Amino acid sequence: MARLTLSMIVKNEEKHLAGCLSSVKDVVDEIVIVDTGSMDKTIEIAKEYGARIFHFDWINNFSAARNFALSKSTGDWILYLDADERLSNSSIEELRKIVSVVEKSGYYCTVKSYDSEYGRDNQMSYVRLFSNSSDISFQGKVHEQILPSLIENNYKISSSNIVIEHIGYNIDNDQKKEKAKRNLELLLNEYNVSKNPYNDFQLALTYQVLENYSEARKFFLLAAENKSFDNIYRAHSYTSLALIYSKEHKIKEAEKFLTKSLSLRNNDPFTHLLASKIFLRKNDLKKAIDHCNKADRFNNDLQNGKCKNEYSVFLSNEEIILTGLTIAKQLKDDVLLNNYYRKYIDYVYRSMSLNQEQIIIALEKLVQGNLLNEKEISCICNYASRQNLKLLIFLIKEYSETTLKGILLKELQKLFPENIELTKSLAEYYVSINDQKRAAEIYQELADKKDDDPAVYFYLLSFYLGDGNYQAILSTINKIETEFNHIPEVIARINLIKQKLSGILVA
Known part of the structure; x- marks a missing residue:
């Protein structure tokens, strides 16, 4: 009878390991754990689950550690997981069915990552289950992959409904940045050896987490424009470019990249919601509500398992409903407003x-x-x-x-x-x-913290004009020109105000 090995590499995973092993203990025949230098109770926990434990000196290469774990795995099939991942209960029967027959195959599994920080979970498809062979090996020092080796060895690659739940990125932004910093050096070393669109994409994602948007733009563009790259990842790269330009108030560029993304993939809820927000800023309310409704529909399809993509971002229902309400308010459409109110109440009721x-x-x-x-x-x-x-x-x-x-x-x-x-x-x-005085105090506190909303400064300007505080008026105008010189609409507005005040203010 075919045997299944769980193959893992770990380091200091006492927080997560037991949950991972508990999720698979009734379906795997062998647990192989390669430890790369744990100083906590990781080894003790692994022993409690009957794991075969091996030690590997870390050499800044995830594939090297994975391949060492493969060399120690004796099962006919390999399932590989990280300690912060769990096999979903609903996947156990399908996993058993697949591994009951030995064949030269690899299977895509859906890895669903949870993110309570922003309420945006995401799912990606990876080959995590494959038949064992001494001819196959992982590639890549970081974000390692088995798929290229399987293809090279003529494996049949199929889809499955197996879901792996990833909780490791359900952390705050500072912790995400620490993980990104850890990976960046390895990614750059890998990139110097192998320049390809997959590494472009991974570097772009890493720089995005680190908020280095100039580098993120560069690598997203390289990934997006490479027509040999999977269209799903190209579309996500275009959407990411649109998001970055939107944050920089460069709406024309953002719209251009959104159009390119939607031409490659028209059923991504995140892309449609971003499009909705951009058209809302342009006051094109008809397009804004159209994209919002599409975001809602495609997000429901994702949540209900009706739509499967290799890379998808789940949206929170609250975010979509808020966008719909905002558009309905600007449209002065009471019917639409009430529809979205009802959506929210129904959502809360179900939750x-x-x-x-x-x-x-x-x-x-x-x-x-x-x-x-x-x-x-x-x-x-x-x-x-x-x-x-x-x-x-x-x-x-x-x-x-x-x-x-x-x-x-x-x-x-x-x-x-x-x-x-x-x-x-x-x-x-x-x-x-x-109570203008109390309002001005709050807005001034926000301005002192360098708030990135021009409306804060324009309110202060109107307050100081009414108060006749000309020194504060000049100071606020200077701040607006300094902080928002990259936003043409803001500069145009401040120039108009300066013209009207030219006879009053003396710089």
Whole structure:
């Protein structure tokens, strides 16, 4: 009978290893673990699961370690995982069926990575299951691959419904940057040896995490323009370029790369949502809502397993609904607005446990503009999270009960004091109740932190004009010209203001 080996390389994985091994212990016949220098309880945990343990001196080469693990694996089939990955329960039966027959094959598995920081999980397809042979080997010092070797050895490559859950990137941004820094040197060394679109793509992703956008642009463009590269990854590269240019307020360039991405792949929810936001900024509301609706549809297809791509980003329902609500508000389309309100309430209802119906009642009241009691305000604040905060802020800003709106914003700011969007919303609230002085104090605090929203500075400018504080006016104009000289619309607006004030201000 065919045997299955779990092949792993590990180092200091006491936090994750037991979860990984528990997920496969009832389906694999052999566990081979190669340790590259653990100083924690990794080895002890591996022994508890009956693993065959080997030691390998780390030489800054993931493939070398993987190939050493392969050399120690005796099964007819190999499944390789990292310690921060788990085989999903729903995949066990299919895995058993595949490995019941020995054949010269490799199988794509879906690796689903979770990201609670931004609410954007993603999934990628990799060959993680293949029949064992001394002729095959991993390639690449980092982001190692087995597929090229399988193809070279005439393996049949097939798809599967096997899902591997990856929790290792469900970490904060600083930890992601640390991982990216760790990989960058290895990637650059690999790139010097082998310049190919896959390495371009991996370098671009790494520089993107590190927020080195000039280098990310360079490598995404190399990957995207290489027509020998898989169209899925080319499309993602074009979308990433559009995202970078959008952040830099270069909308024309962003739109150009979005068009190229959609010509290669028209069913990616992330690309359509980005397109929706860009057209919203251009005030092309018809195109904005069209792309938002497509993002919603394709995201539902992904979540329901109706659509499978080698590389897909899952969107949070809150992000799509917030975009839809924002467009509907600008369109002044009450029907569309109510549709998206209903989508949100329905989404929350599906997400809540049976004992949390109070949040549904509170949110319904918030949406309908009804009075909230103290308990319901507390309920909304307890429900708030980093993932849903932007949407909650939108609902609160639209809430017609002014006093309760202020209470909600102030309570939420206590919970999320570093959230810039919330701070701006509180300043807008003070403006709405004619407390200009308190609003200006908040906007000045944001400006002192070099907030990247020009609206902050333009509000300060209007406040100082009304107050007759000419020194502050000159200082604010100078800040706008210095901080936002890369945004033509802002410079055009500030030049117009300077012209109107030319008879009043003396530089």
